[in-house]
Amino acid sequence: MKLTQDQIQELFKFTRKHYVEYYDVQLELVDHLANGIEEVMVQRPQLTFKEALDLEFKKFGVFGFYDVIKKKSDAMHKRYWKIFFRFYKEYFKLPKVLMLFAASTLLFLVLRALPVETSKYIPGLAILIVLVLFLINVFRNRRKQRSKTRKWLLEDMIAANGNIFIYLNFALQILLFPNLIKWPLGSPLGMFMVSFVVVLIGILFHVMVNIIPHKTEELLAETYPEYKMT
């Protein structure tokens, strides 16, 4: 016997009630529960749908769907970082690598032209300026996010990593403790290294805050074969 559309919807509700908030995880669990219920109702026709569902859910153990959600989230984190490095790597290849060195050199020249007591504030300030420039984009992305009803795990990760406020705190820490970078600024090599790292951090934020969130649709379609079908 096959479950009806209403019963399938009932299963989606059941997974949501058991803290499965992402549609990609719900989809697989619903199919699994449905298969189990269909089989058990053939073997024991006296059972109601609800009783059969309870029986199937018990098979997930005392923690219910917790393990499935946790491991899926871990796996998706891994996937996010793979996606991230795919885009980040681009900045170490031609032609973008030229931009990386040009920006580092420019920052180096600025640092060299200033006395250490002033230049020690520049890296934190540079990161802060970059982040403030990204802010407009972030709010634009947020607005798009809110209009969606179905939640996808990867989509949430993209949005969370695109959360500029975490990085603002990082920039403020460097600004508040500028003496931390005073020592490397004492030599030209150290000064160039600081410039290079600041640009690398800037690019990292650029990829997380600007590049990846703009490709959310494309990345969801690539990650979830079910994305286009729903």
Add this chain to the structure above:
Amino acid sequence: MANSKLFKGSLNTIILKLLEEKGKMYGYEITQKVKELTKGELKITEGALYPALHKLEAEGLLEAEVAKVDNRLRKYYKLTEKGEKETVNRLAELEEFIRSMHNLVNPDWSIQ
């Protein structure tokens, strides 16, 4: 089987082996297949199967496709090229482990 811990470490290899034979399978089908092949001796718990599938997928050993079956969507898993190669390695490792365990449990005391 009384002690499922014994086969817990081999779960990923079992999944890979089944997919190598069947081409593509969905979660529920895997649990049923293992039950059938082992005549109910081994049972893959649902709480262990999906985390294992998602981990293998994240490692790039499996890829998923979705099809509409009855009135719902079903996610099928199949081996990637990397997964096919890894299956051969893991099966060899498992066979070696089984041989070693056999030697430990039934040592050959005869003088060579």
